[in-house]
Amino acid sequence: MRVSLRDSLILDDKMTEKDDADLLNNVVSLESMRARRKGLGSQEPTKAHDDPQPTAESALEPIPGILTWLRCPTCESLEYTEIEMKGRRRHKCGTIVDEAEVALDVRAEYTLTKINLERIDLLAEYLDSQRRLFQEYERRLEIIAGEVPEPYALTGDPMKTLLVKNVDPLGLLISAALHDPASRFKDDDDG
């Protein structure tokens, strides 16, 4: 369902609710979008690699397991299998494959996978949101210009030549004009 506020980069008198402000700020903040989602709890994938130790309060035991990487020296293919097997395996080409077993905590791998799948969902949602926002921004800019502007020919690093304020999690270049509009209103602190 399309909601006008979702598609608008322009603040109006309806843009007073915090939820709407957060939505606007999603132009530059994936984390605010993450916070709006239900069911994510307190998981922080961005910090996961900083603290690989299992949480002390976890009552769950590691689940030991084996993943086996298989490399075919003929095809130079790489794949993995969860199936343990005595003896050598042959690739579909007939060559005996090289094998490398990896010991796993299956629960840790599973937890990471769930986090990644959640993050993919979040990024997909964020991607859709950013597409709508920039399609709308393109339209508004054409109105401001009174024409369809010809973009600059990019000869250098757009980070330096086009006043890019930051790069979002999708790699989108966010201009200073779009970055953190709430900060332009000192009395509008949401704290």
Ligand SMILES: [Zn+2]
């Ligand atoms: Zn092969």
